[in-house]
Amino acid sequence: MSSPEWKNPVIKWVDSRLPVFSMMHHSTAGYPTPRNLNYLWNFGSLALTCLIVMVLTGFFLAMNYTPHVDLAFDSVERIMRDVNYGWLLRYLHMNGASMFFIVVYIHIFRGFYYGSYKGPREILWILGVVIMLLMMGTAFMGYVLPWGQMSLWGATVITNLFSAFPIVGDFIVTLLWGGFSVDNPTLNRFYAIHYLLPFVLFAVVGLHLWALHTSKSSNPLGIEAKLPEDSIPFHPYYTIKDLFGMGVFFIFFLYFVFWAPNFFGEPDNYIPANPMVTPAHIVPEWYFLPYYAILRAITFDIFIIPAKLGGVIAMFASILVWVALPWLDGSKVRSAKFRPIFKWFFWVLLADFIFLGYLGKMPAEQPYVIMSQLATAYYFAHFFVILPLLGKLEKTAQLPESISSAVLKKSEDA
Amino acid sequence: MADTATNVENKTEGGESRRDFLLLATSAVGVAGTAAAIWPFVDSMNPSADVLALSTTEADISQIELGQSVTFVWRGKPIFVRHRTAAEIEQAVKDDSAALVDVQKDADRVQKSEWLILLGVCTHLGCVPLGQKPGDPRGEFGGWFCPCHGSHYDTSGRIRKGPAPLNLAVPPYTFLDDTNVKIG
Numbered sequence: 001m002s003s004p005e006w007k008n009p010v011i012k013w014v015d016s017r018l019p020v021f022s023m024m025h026h027s028t029a030g031y032p033t034p035r036n037l038n039y040l041w042n043f044g045s046l047a048l049t050c051l052i053v054m055v056l057t058g059f060f061l062a063m064n065y066t067p068h069v070d071l072a073f074d075s076v077e078r079i080m081r082d083v084n085y086g087w088l089l090r091y092l093h094m095n096g097a098s099m100f101f102i103v104v105y106i107h108i109f110r111g112f113y114y115g116s117y118k119g120p121r122e123i124l125w126i127l128g129v130v131i132m133l134l135m136m137g138t139a140f141m142g143y144v145l146p147w148g149q150m151s152l153w154g155a156t157v158i159t160n161l162f163s164a165f166p167i168v169g170d171f172i173v174t175l176l177w178g179g180f181s182v183d184n185p186t187l188n189r190f191y192a193i194h195y196l197l198p199f200v201l202f203a204v205v206g207l208h209l210w211a212l213h214t215s216k217s218s219n220p221l222g223i224e225a226k227l228p229e230d231s232i233p234f235h236p237y238y239t240i241k242d243l244f245g246m247g248v249f250f251i252f253f254l255y256f257v258f259w260a261p262n263f264f265g266e267p268d269n270y271i272p273a274n275p276m277v278t279p280a281h282i283v284p285e286w287y288f289l290p291y292y293a294i295l296r297a298i299t300f301d302i303f304i305i306p307a308k309l310g311g312v313i314a315m316f317a318s319i320l321v322w323v324a325l326p327w328l329d330g331s332k333v334r335s336a337k338f339r340p341i342f343k344w345f346f347w348v349l350l351a352d353f354i355f356l357g358y359l360g361k362m363p364a365e366q367p368y369v370i371m372s373q374l375a376t377a378y379y380f381a382h383f384f385v386i387l388p389l390l391g392k393l394e395k396t397a398q399l400p401e402s403i404s405s406a407v408l409k410k411s412e413d414a
Numbered sequence: 415m416a417d418t419a420t421n422v423e424n425k426t427e428g429g430e431s432r433r434d435f436l437l438l439a440t441s442a443v444g445v446a447g448t449a450a451a452i453w454p455f456v457d458s459m460n461p462s463a464d465v466l467a468l469s470t471t472e473a474d475i476s477q478i479e480l481g482q483s484v485t486f487v488w489r490g491k492p493i494f495v496r497h498r499t500a501a502e503i504e505q506a507v508k509d510d511s512a513a514l515v516d517v518q519k520d521a522d523r524v525q526k527s528e529w530l531i532l533l534g535v536c537t538h539l540g541c542v543p544l545g546q547k548p549g550d551p552r553g554e555f556g557g558w559f560c561p562c563h564g565s566h567y568d569t570s571g572r573i574r575k576g577p578a579p580l581n582l583a584v585p586p587y588t589f590l591d592d593t594n595v596k597i598g
Contacts (some may be wrong), residue, residue: 078462078464082462083462084454084462085457085458
């Protein structure tokens, strides 16, 4: 799409030297977007909204937080009681983390359903996986900062994961701790990293958007926009739709902030950290539960791999397998709309993932252990067995000729 | 196109003005909502409850000898309490009629004339003037001297020479009894 002719002499002068106005035009009014996007396509902009809310509230919280083992817990309580609107900032930040993961999980599963990861969007998808990993690191370290019991023991358990690696394991753990247990140096460096990672996130989100604007949005039909009438400009059609979605999202978000601020939290984290006593029932935040279940499911040695290392590998693999997804799913058809068998397996995978989350919350005893093992086996089977087989065997439905023909036909039928 | 036809039709029925109204109303709500959302962020940078709780200081002045000055801390800033001699009081009252930069009578700056209580912050750029300790320079007018940019204050804490525009401020205070003062 060609650059617009700028009439305002100041804009013209600036734009010919630094084309910010042309860039803004290209990503808004001049950005062609499929005309058939449904509300699941709102979740990208919602994720960015979450990131901005987190950075803003985090910045103001940082002005009042003290990263020291003796002062951290009290400084958070001071934020809650003494700082003007400190309770609001903290509850926005706390619940904002959960909202961010809700939005991103929907965004990811949207991608699973509609095959958004397929060519030419592989790099766009992989950047998304990188964003997810960065988010997980940021969220984990943020959870350590209030220095409650769950902060300390969550940090202890998660950092100890790295001790599973042979030879370098103990070295890595000591390096993470800056000592011989999770203590003040650990809290200090986690705070520094927690503040750094969002900037890295912004950078990777920038790349994610760059890749998006290169290959353009996918759409529920999973066929590329070819004809001019297949697309509509992003602005005003999708800016207004995204804004509307944002309004609905904030109603949901603020419900928790104002009426159930501790819904997603663990009560144990309101007990100050005590390195001598581990809480009886230690669980991660809800958004980590599926991976936690996979970690705990490996209770047996796999050939020469001991169970401890096997669990850690399985946990990391459960996310890293998404990177290979564009090549594991060999089907030429993107959208589940035209894949009658895959569609069902998608829902089974979603159910399996939620079930894993439930199991992650349950104690590590029977029957939950065997259930976790079965659910974990199914999870990996979906990616390594079912998807490759479906790509070869599934008989897909007839794809429409174009987005506009499918959309206009539907409106004629109605 | 169908869109164009609708637009024309709306225009004749006043549809354009209805659309304009919706746009303006939505924008207004958006601006008001954004402003309301910004306020908690800004306000969080204002003094918090625990800081405000420290906004008064009680000073015991019973141990301050005649002619001696003592510094107390109020809201993180120095408070000068000087037990003035008769000569200092006399000089201060006499200078009521001198050429003052910031005209104020000595009587308006004290509650009890032997006790001069001031905020020890130079009104130029916020340094703490010298003159509290016995060996300190007290400037040309026997009060305080700010070493940063050379402001001279007299025995009533009034600016007499140098770049400072105003007299040393008098904080709000009350005598709880003869020897205890509540500042703030």
